Structures are given as C-alpha cells and as structure tokens.
Amino acid sequence: MSKGFALSIDALLAIVIAAILIFTIAFLSGNAKESQYQNLIMKKQINDVLIVMDKTGEFASMNSTLINASITELFPSSYSWRLKMSYYNYSNGFELEDGFIIGNNQSASDETIESHREFITFSNSSVIYYGTAELVVWLR
Amino acid sequence: MDKSPSTKKGQMSSVDFLFASIIFVFILAFFTGFWYVTTGDLDNTIKRNRLEATAVVASDLLIKSPGVPSNWTENPSTILAIGLVSQHNVFDKIKLENFTSLDYNSSSELLGLSQSQGFYFYIEDLDGNRKYQTGNSSANGQVVFITRYGILNGQKVKMRLMIYE
Numbered sequence: 001m002s003k004g005f006a007l008s009i010d011a012l013l014a015i016v017i018a019a020i021l022i023f024t025i026a027f028l029s030g031n032a033k034e035s036q037y038q039n040l041i042m043k044k045q046i047n048d049v050l051i052v053m054d055k056t057g058e059f060a061s062m063n064s065t066l067i068n069a070s071i072t073e074l075f076p077s078s079y080s081w082r083l084k085m086s087y088y089n090y091s092n093g094f095e096l097e098d099g100f101i102i103g104n105n106q107s108a109s110d111e112t113i114e115s116h117r118e119f120i121t122f123s124n125s126s127v128i129y130y131g132t133a134e135l136v137v138w139l140r
Numbered sequence: 141m142d143k144s145p146s147t148k149k150g151q152m153s154s155v156d157f158l159f160a161s162i163i164f165v166f167i168l169a170f171f172t173g174f175w176y177v178t179t180g181d182l183d184n185t186i187k188r189n190r191l192e193a194t195a196v197v198a199s200d201l202l203i204k205s206p207g208v209p210s211n212w213t214e215n216p217s218t219i220l221a222i223g224l225v226s227q228h229n230v231f232d233k234i235k236l237e238n239f240t241s242l243d244y245n246s247s248s249e250l251l252g253l254s255q256s257q258g259f260y261f262y263i264e265d266l267d268g269n270r271k272y273q274t275g276n277s278s279a280n281g282q283v284v285f286i287t288r289y290g291i292l293n294g295q296k297v298k299m300r301l302m303i304y305e
Contacts, residue, residue, distance in 0.1 A: 037192035
C-alpha cells in the first residue's frame with residue numbers, strides 16, 4: 001500500500017514536470033514565430049506618412065477633411081489610426097491657436113505604434129504657425 | 141506444473157513493462173513530432189526575419205539616402221551606395237530612371253542582397269499605376285513585401301519592395 005502510494009507520487013511529479021516542459025517549449029516557440037520587424041516596419045511607415053504630408057503642405061493647410069482623406073488613402077485597410085494636430089503661434093511664448101483630432105477610436109487593449117513630427121507653416125516668408133502632428137497606428 | 145514465486149513475479153513485470161513501453165513510445169512519438177514541427181516553423185521564422193531585416197535596410201537606403209556619391213547618376217559606374225531621393229522621401233526622377241535601367245545583378249548587389257535572395261521593386265501612384273519597376277517578380281520561396289511612402293513629381297506615391305529567397 002505504502003509502496004503503491006510512493007509510485008503514484010513519482011508518476012504525478014514526472015507528469016507535472018513533463019507538462020511544464022511541454023507548455024514552456026510551446027509558449028516560447030509560439031512567441032518566436034511572431035515577426036520581429038512588424039512594429040519597426042509600421043513605425044517607418046508612420047514616419048513616411050508624416051514626412052510626406054508635411055512636404056506636400058497638407059499639414060499647413062489645417063484642413064482636417066483633406067488630411068483625413070490623405071491618410072486613409074495611404075495606409076492599408078488593416079491599419080487603424082488616430083492623428084492629433086496642434087498649431088501654435090509665438091508672441092510671448094507658444095500659445096495653442098488651433099488643433100483637431102481625427103481618425104479612429106482606440107481601445108485600451110490595442111497595441112499601438114506612434115510617432116510625431118514638428119513643422120512650421122509659412123506665409124510670405126514669415127512663420128505663421130509652429131505645429132505638431134502626433135500619429136498613432138494600430139492593427140485592426 | 142508447479143511454478144516458483146519468482147516465475148510469477150516475472151510474468152507480472154512483463155505486463156508492466158509492456159504497458160510502460162507503449163506509453164513511452166507514445167510520448168516519444170509525440171515529442172519527435174512536436175520537435176519536427178517546431179523546428180520547421182522556427183526555420184521559416186528565421187528566414188522570414190532575415191528577409192524582413194534585409195527589406196527594411198534596403199528600403200531605408202532607397203527612400204532616405206541620395207546615394208554615395210549623391211550625384212551617382214552622372215557616372216553610375218562610380219556608385220558606392222544606392223539612393224533614389226534628393227531629400228528624405230522625395231524621389232529623384234533621374235535616379236529612378238538610372239536605377240531601373242541597371243542590370244539585375246548590380247541592383248541586387250547595391251541593395252545588399254545575398255546570392256540566394258532576389259528582389260522586385262516598383263513605384264506606383266495611389267491609383268495603382270506603376271511608374272517605375274525593376275527586378276524579378278517570380279518568387280518560389282518565402283516572400284516579404286515592404287511598402288514605403290514618398291513623393292514623386294509633387295505627387296504621393298508608394299514604393300514597394302519585394303524580397304525573397
């Protein structure tokens with residue numbers, strides 16, 4: 001009786017150790033299968049979009065409809081995004097003059113990638129606004 | 141037919157042994173299968189990661205750098221590093237024309253690809269019309285696509301680079 005009990009404990013212990021080993025290997029190999037570069041690629045694409053929209057003058061236009069349409073046109077449909085634009089003027093320090101937020105609503109569970117860009121808007125060679133654009137992107 | 145106690149004990153052990161052997165063989169078969177599937181998957185992941193790393197570096201080179209020397213189009217034989225832009229994300233038409241007219245092996249070498257890797261490159265407008273393209277689009281193995289955004293002649297364009305093994 002006592003011998004049988006001792007053997008059951010041994011078997012139970014062996015099964016527990018084997019199960020832990022299997023689940024650890026399965027978990028680690030599952031993680032290793034994820035792309036290491038997906039986030040980096042998304043980050044580079046966000047930076048590209050910010051640069052392009054700055055250089056085409058769309059940020060300076062302060063037109064939220066135009067900016068919304070442009071970003072929607074550039075990003076693949078699998079991306080959700082949110083853009084916060086802020087326009088400041090400078091007299092006695094920076095003062096927020098205008099701004100808007102466009103794009104999708106994000107939930108707390110979304111794993112987001114974000115980037116921002118500072119820009120200046122000109123008129124007749126003089127600075128009108130100092131602006132910032134903060135773009136957040138996540139996969140649907 | 142009087143059997144000794146030791147003979148009976150031996151019979152019992154054989155059943156135990158058979159039972160244990162069957163369980164052991166099942167566990168061994170499971171681990172072997174699991175090992176082959178996992179190592180196969182990991183091998184594919186390693187290959188894909190290597191391709192993605194190459195694609196990121198090559199696309200950065202093309203869209204961020206004017207090349208070395210920056211006026212390499214004047215004498216393409218002196219080119220040390222490829223680059224297709226006049227400034228960040230603004231494509232230079234002359235550089236695009238020169239790059240797409242280079243032979244495949246030279247382009248591949250300039251992109252930093254290994255002998256086993258191939259590429260296909262194109263630039264298209266937002267309606268999907270291809271403006272420039274070069275490389276070989278017929279791939280058999282693993283393929284990685286990277287899309288970057290730039291400006292060509294004042295218009296927004298997509299640069300797509302396909303790297304494969």
